[in-house]
Amino acid sequence: MAVMKFGGTSIGSAKAMRQAISIVARQEQESTPLVVLSACSGITNMLLRIADASGSGLLDDALALAGEVRAHHLGLVDELLTEEAAKAELVLRIEEILSRLELLVKGVEIVGELTERSRDMFCSFGELLSTTVFAAALQAAGHSARWVDIRTIMITDGNFGFARPIEAECRARATEVIAPLLAAGTTVVTQGYIGATADGRTTTLGRGGSDLSAALLGAWLHLSAIQIWTDVDGVMTCDPRVVPDARSIRVMTFSEAAELAYLGAKVLHPDTIAPAVEKNIPVFVLNTWHPDARGTVITNDPVRLSGMSYGGLVKSIAVKKGQGIINIRSNRMLGRHGFMNELFDVFARYAISVEMIATSEVSVSVTVDDACFTDMLLDDLREFGEVDVEHGVATVSVVGDNLRMSRGVAGRIFGALKEVNLRMISQGASEINVGFVVGEHDVVAAINALHSEFFSGEDAAGIFEVPAGKP
Structure with missing residues (x-):
């Protein structure tokens, strides 16, 4: 079994979601996947703008931005679902989530103070919305899928904005909740980036934390692979925007990938590598729009590494x-x-x-x-x-x-x-x-x-x- 993490650009539109669903369907032919999603591209930044406007007392601006978030996700519903009853049910769920966002906006505006705890709550709506739409679209396409609120599993400390998971508790909950669903052949759709304290206060793992969420879940559930789906053909020799002739790297070691992550490479979050190293789970960096491309595999497996030896020194x-x-x-x-x-x-x-x-x-x-x-x-x-x-x-x-x-x-x-x-x-x-x-x-x-x-x-x-x- 594999954990499949899709970034914001991989689910940012109805077309992108359909493409991601087709990739999930292909994975289901081999084994039941755990799907971890980011917010749709641009939504987290918009939620941060909503948070700042609310804290500054700009209620009308904040509600107008919340309206843009609503329009985006309701637009996804219109394009992805055709059956009227299923569409109506999903719209109700979206409206329920957005109603909580608007209540938060008004509460922060009244208090006149934006705390880190409130900021984390604002940010959580992106992943809650994207996964709600994606899970419903997956079900509408005939797949056995279940939406799971990661905040019931990813239990963290109270360091809002950069929370760290309490691993023993998280591992036990993942084993209790997610493992049986996967074993029964149900694809689980859940959120990256967010979690909650033991008493239910929403936290975030920091920007890029969806990669970390996926890697941790893969390690806790002893899955066979961690797949990071993005909009490039794996880890590149350098930024293709700077060098048009940049190549994708077929294989690299965990130490090389970790070094690149800390030095500024954009494909992987720096913390992603640690759980994979601990359990020696290969990490695949793949392109949503070119799913047949080989991408990059990050591993310490000597068989994989020896099978792709090379004469050059630099990766x-x-x-x-x-x-x-x-x-x-x-x-x-x-x-x-x-x-x-x-x-x-x-x-x-x-x-x-x-x-x-x-x-x-x-x-x-x-x-x-x-x-x-x-x-x-x-x-x-x-x-x-x-x-x-x-x-x-x-x-x-x-x-x-x-x-x-x-x-x-x-x-x-x-x-x-x-x-x-x-x-x-x-x-x-x-x-x-x-x-x-x-x-x-x-x-x-x-x-x-x-x-x-x-x-x-x-x-x-x-x-x-x-x-x-x-x-």
Whole structure:
């Protein structure tokens, strides 16, 4: 059995939902799937706008946006269902959900305060609506399907906005509720991204949490595969919007995928990999619009990996824009223990994550999200020495197993970048990532040069695949 997670673009329209239903039907011929859905594309952002308008006292604006959410989902009902009785029943269920949304809007507007708890409640409506429509459409197409409210299973802590599951409780509930349905041949349709505390307060797992939901459910239920259905042909060698010749990667290790996720690759949520690694469940990244394409399989299975060996070293290139560099220079660093601990305690106090780091005897350079800079942070850092800042940069990471131990790879990387000004270089302890920083205006040149160096000719043989629809 497999868990099938469909992202927002894979269910964002009636046409997309029909396509997803056809993919589910094909899976049902092999085994009964567990289907996990995101909200329809654009709906979560709209719900956040509704939340902000409600908290700002803009009742009319919030209700108008709620009307757009209603129109979208009722439009799906009109296109997907033809039998009048089934359509009328589904409309009633949609209206019930939307009535609760409008009550929440009015309640927050009256109180005049938008809390993280309320924000999570607003966000939950997207997944509740998409799964309600999808399950009904699946049933109308003749499938044995059951809608399940994941909030009765995904029990989390009370960290609203970034809740973490209480795994023992979740595993027990998934085994009790979902497993018997799957065993009986009933396709289960449920929500990603959301959960609830033990006392029933709605929470969210953070943006991208639908991937995590799917992976956790796959691990708790001991399913054989985790399928992530999206709008690209698997994990790509780099962003195809930057390099039109980007290829899809047929196979990669969990460590490579995890590194890419943390370094800015958009296909997988960073937390998705952990449950799959724990249970050694293969993760398939597949294209909803090209279901026959092989996509990418992420695994540590030596049989799969040996069957797709390749001569090249690099699997993919990840880019994270919107970064800034902070350079700290201080003679106090030289030979002094505890300096780095004190320095990074400043970033911890401001809840700032450092992306890359490079050091010498008397200086430290780090990259952080450009939005994190404040005068207070910089003032505190100046207690350690001279500080200067560079804005508008991007981190570029070359990822592949055993890069650090491979002779000549650094020469190839930096030889390819001879025409690009590198602001900072960082390799550190990772064996599978070489990172550097360039100005955002140099990203396109850097990525194209690297892609040409590593993903052409023999380097691409056996492991990469031209995406469906491309020559």
